[in-house]
Amino acid sequence: MFRLEMNENWKLHESLLSVEKDQWAYVHGLEDGWYHCSLPADVRMPLIAAGVIKDPVLADYCRESEWIEKRAWWFEHTFDSSDVDLEEDIIELILEGLDSRSDIFINGQYIGSHYSVHYPFVYDIKDKIRDGGNVITVRVSSGLEAVSDQDLSELNYAVCLETDNGGKYRGDARRAFVRRPQYTVGWDWGPKVITCGITGGARLEGHKKIAVREVSLHTEEAGEQAKLKLMLNVENLGFISSRDGTYKVRISYKGKTVFEQLYKDRLFTSGYNYFEEEILIPDAKLWWPNGYGSQPLYDVEVEAACEDVTEKYPAFRIGIRKLELNTDVLKGKDRKFQFVINGKPIYCKGGNWIPNDFIYARVTDEKYRVLIDEAAEANFNMLRIWGGGLYERDLFYDLCDEKGILIWHDFMFACSTYPDHHQWFREEMRREFDYQTKRLRSHCSLGLFCGTNEVHWLFNSTDNPKWGIEFTYEHQYGMYIANILSKEIMHANCPYIPYWNSSPYGGELPNDDTVGDIHHWQQAYMSKKMEERIEAKDYDKIKAKFVSEYGYVGPCCMETILEYMDGQPIDRTSEVWQMHNNVFEKDTVNTAIEKNYVDHADKLSLEDYITYAGMVHGMMYGYSLEAMRFKEQCYGGLFWMYNDAWGEVGWTIIDYYLRRKIAYYGVKRALAHQKFTMRLVDGSVVLQGVNDTPEPLAVKAEFGYVSFDGTIRDTREISLETAPGERTYLLKEALPDRDYKKGTIMLYVHDEKIDNIWLRLDDMRNLEFDTCRASCIDDRQEGSDRILTVHSEAFAHGVHVKGNYRCSDNYFDLLPGETKTIIIRDAKDAALQLTSVR
Numbered sequence: 072m073f074r075l076e077m078n079e080n081w082k083l084h085e086s087l088l089s090v091e092k093d094q095w096a097y098v099h100g101l102e103d104g105w106y107h108c109s110l111p112a113d114v115r116m117p118l119i120a121a122g123v124i125k126d127p128v129l130a131d132y133c134r135e136s137e138w139i140e141k142r143a144w145w146f147e148h149t150f151d152s153s154d155v156d157l158e159e160d161i162i163e164l165i166l167e168g169l170d171s172r173s174d175i176f177i178n179g180q181y182i183g184s185h186y187s188v189h190y191p192f193v194y195d196i197k198d199k200i201r202d203g204g205n206v207i208t209v210r211v212s213s214g215l216e217a218v219s220d221q222d223l224s225e226l227n228y229a230v231c232l233e234t235d236n237g238g239k240y241r242g243d244a245r246r247a248f249v250r251r252p253q254y255t256v257g258w259d260w261g262p263k264v265i266t267c268g269i270t271g272g273a274r275l276e277g278h279k280k281i282a283v284r285e286v287s288l289h290t291e292e293a294g295e296q297a298k299l300k301l302m303l304n305v306e307n308l309g310f311i312s313s314r315d316g317t318y319k320v321r322i323s324y325k326g327k328t329v330f331e332q333l334y335k336d337r338l339f340t341s342g343y344n345y346f347e348e349e350i351l352i353p354d355a356k357l358w359w360p361n362g363y364g365s366q367p368l369y370d371v372e373v374e375a376a377c378e379d380v381t382e383k384y385p386a387f388r389i390g391i392r393k394l395e396l397n398t399d400v401l402k403g404k405d406r407k408f409q410f411v412i413n414g415k416p417i418y419c420k421g422g423n424w425i426p427n428d429f430i431y432a433r434v435t436d437e438k439y440r441v442l443i444d445e446a447a448e449a450n451f452n453m454l455r456i457w458g459g460g461l462y463e464r465d466l467f468y469d470l471c472d473e474k475g476i477l478i479w480h481d482f483m484f485a486c487s488t489y490p491d492h493h494q495w496f497r498e499e500m501r502r503e504f505d506y507q508t509k510r511l512r513s514h515c516s517l518g519l520f521c522g523t524n525e526v527h528w529l530f531n532s533t534d535n536p537k538w539g540i541e542f543t544y545e546h547q548y549g550m551y552i553a554n555i556l557s558k559e560i561m562h563a564n565c566p567y568i569p570y571w572n573s574s575p576y577g578g579e580l581p582n583d584d585t586v587g588d589i590h591h592w593q594q595a596y597m598s599k600k601m602e603e604r605i606e607a608k609d610y611d612k613i614k615a616k617f618v619s620e621y622g623y624v625g626p627c628c629m630e631t632i633l634e635y636m637d638g639q640p641i642d643r644t645s646e647v648w649q650m651h652n653n654v655f656e657k658d659t660v661n662t663a664i665e666k667n668y669v670d671h672a673d674k675l676s677l678e679d680y681i682t683y684a685g686m687v688h689g690m691m692y693g694y695s696l697e698a699m700r701f702k703e704q705c706y707g708g709l710f711w712m713y714n715d716a717w718g719e720v721g722w723t724i725i726d727y728y729l730r731r732k733i734a735y736y737g738v739k740r741a742l743a744h745q746k747f748t749m750r751l752v753d754g755s756v757v758l759q760g761v762n763d764t765p766e767p768l769a770v771k772a773e774f775g776y777v778s779f780d781g782t783i784r785d786t787r788e789i790s791l792e793t794a795p796g797e798r799t800y801l802l803k804e805a806l807p808d809r810d811y812k813k814g815t816i817m818l819y820v821h822d823e824k825i826d827n828i829w830l831r832l833d834d835m836r837n838l839e840f841d842t843c844r845a846s847c848i849d850d851r852q853e854g855s856d857r858i859l860t861v862h863s864e865a866f867a868h869g870v871h872v873k874g875n876y877r878c879s880d881n882y883f884d885l886l887p888g889e890t891k892t893i894i895i896r897d898a899k900d901a902a903l904q905l906t907s908v909r
Contacts, residue, residue, distance in 0.1 A: 083146055152202050232244060270432040279380050424455060486526070521572075668908075762795060
């Protein structure tokens with residue numbers, strides 16, 4: 072086997088769309104107008120580098136490059152035959168990430184077309200390679216140009232467009248027919264930037280006599296001795312002859328072999344040969360989601376041999392864990408929706424993941440690493456890959472394995488009906504599902520595959536009669552791929568991974584809170600009633616078993632705003648500012664600031680706007696995530712959304728430039744692996760203990776009414792215990808008769824690793840406490856980090872270190888008399904300013 076990477080030294084030329092594949096020679100012969108690039112490459116990348124266009128994620132420049140979708144783009148690369156082992160039986164050209172309609176040539180000979188970004192183009196070109204130089208050419212277009220109005224009429228034009236929500240210049244109904252990242256036509260959280268290019272790598276792979284096509288490994292039993300099931304697919308490249316062969320499997324942990332076996336005298340018949348083996352691992356180290364335990368990973372090496380040829384499958388890592396989705400009946404029509412790992416019920420906590428850029432081909436490996444590290448530090452144990460984006464790069468899944476982040480993985484369908492009544496579309500989906508399930512099935516982080524995002528919910532005639540959709544068995548508008556085809560592929564390729572038809576889904580109608588998951592929008596941020604959009608305590612009313620989407624918006628920090636405005640005047644009423652404002656914002660941020668803090672939010676300075684809006688953002692996310700976790704029969708809460716594809720006043724807690732928003736800290740506290748939560752339920756104070764960890768939680772604490780100025784402290788000492796991996800109600804008692812404008816119920820935990828808490832009974836502006844600046848009582852250096860110890864005699868709200876620092880905690884409240892230590896990363900010799908919010 073040989074492998075030749077071909078990611079460097081490509082060139083790119085544009086043409087009219089009318090210049091089709093039969094005009095290859097004309098384009099190839101052009102001497103001028105070529106750009107140089109490497110892969111992955113969206114066509115905008117070399118155009119930006121050459122100064123032809125401006126970066127579309129800045130200011131309003133996205134509109135200036137919309138012409139790109141109305142062109143064809145020709146990529147060319149030359150390789151020499153001396154770099155290729157022509158003794159191989161087959162030499163496959165592999166092109167990953169063709170976005171989206173592509174024609175492929177070798178030395179001017181057309182070898183095929185490709186119509187999807189979601190699986191690679193693979194073709195044996197051995198007999199087309201000539202001595203000396205060889206030219207690979209790929210003509211790429213957006214694919215949208217091939218969709219007609221007649222096509223859209225077959226779907227009754229049932230495709231969600233952001234123009235319907237006030238999203239100017241966003242949306243394109245033709246996306247339903249094109250297997251491209253759906254979000255690139257524009258969404259509520261970003262502009263229309265129609266991508267086009269070779270957005271993955273390119274390589275040649277040669278095989279002789281045999282090719283190891285698949286290896287999968289999953290856990291059948293997790294215990295002190297784990298039982299694994301190996302599946303190996305070896306292709307015998309001989310068309311008419313069988314061959315004798317062997318294969319070998321080696322599994323190691325931290326360099327030490329724990330299993331090694333040579334399987335002799337195997338018969339390879341022509342074509343595919345599937346082998347299954349049972350593997351026992353003694354003293355197995357089990358993999359757990361973040362917080363519930365550690366994430367040991369085993370190295371797996373597999374090779375096959377035939378006569379004088381040995382072929383090695385790319386080495387990979389696995390985590391040993393058994394995963395199930397429990398949907399048992401609770402009572403009546405109510406059912407659980409609970410992930411179970413190694414026999415232990417798991418509460419899923421985290422956010423929704425979208426592509427990291429509107430030019431996704433340029434996302435760096437380092438960006439992936441930072442985002443997954445930040446998710447783990449914020450105590451996530453789940454990310455949901457949303458169906459309007461991408462199947463991510465291998466690195467993403469490897470990092471989730473390492474950090475204990477379970478993946479709820481949508482297939483790539485979002486907010487649209489789809490033409491699955493056409494056989495060609497079904498075959499495209501079959502190839503896509505088959506490739507992606509095989510690619511991802513051995514990852515221990517893969518928790519669930521899901522058919523679509525919101526398709527069942529949005530287009531059924533009961534919930535949304537406006538679309539006029541009437542399903543028939545022969546014309547299912549996208550239901551066939553989610554309800555039948557994807558299940559067929561899952562059953563064949565990975566029946567041990569749970570599958571869910573859509574998100575939301577379950578119950579008599581999708582979004583029913585009795586079964587499955589819900590998207591909590593209509594009684595929250597997308598409500599027509601402003602009071603429902605901005606009331607945190609409404610989240611205490613949720614009865615759903617799993618909340619997989621809901622959200623609230625907030626601004627980025629000053630540095631990020633200045634960066635994405637790119638020198639444009641900072642005017643919060645300007646068109647450029649509004650372009651970087653979420654479509655659903657609709658003056659909600661200002662109204663929420665006025666509800667919680669000050670009047671006339673539209674008159675605030677930009678710095679104050681960021682602070683107050685960020686505090687509300689953090690409060691809404693923190694309170695809501697606590698509220699879901701507080702519910703005994705809710706088994707997961709994921710907010711919309713975690714990361715950004717450009718800078719905006721939007722849903723995320725990490726912005727496009729990887730800076731934390733203020734809300735990051737509210738989420739981190741709410742999702743702490745060990746914590747306490749208080750709520751007022753029917754006139755009684757209820758205290759809950761949460762302990763995700765494998766160790767018992769047992770602490771002493773001080774509990775009772777404390778005035779905000781600290782002069783009244785009617786408290787008592789209590790003992791609190793919560794078993795490993797459990798959520799437990801620890802205390803319930805009537806709310807005492809006190810002045811809750813001037814104080815509240817507080818819990819001081821005698822363990823510095825666990826946050827103190829207070830019972831929020833009213834909006835901040837209605838509480839009577841003086842502005843109190845916490846004092847720094849100790850400041851020391853440890854390497855590049857600063858360690859601050861802060862203290863306040865009275866209640867101090869929103870205590871924070873100003874500036875764009877990565878802190879262990881920030882924008883937190885200090886209770887009267889509380890002392891807290893925080894770590895500020897990479898702050899050596901910095902002039903730190905400690906302040907608070909009123």
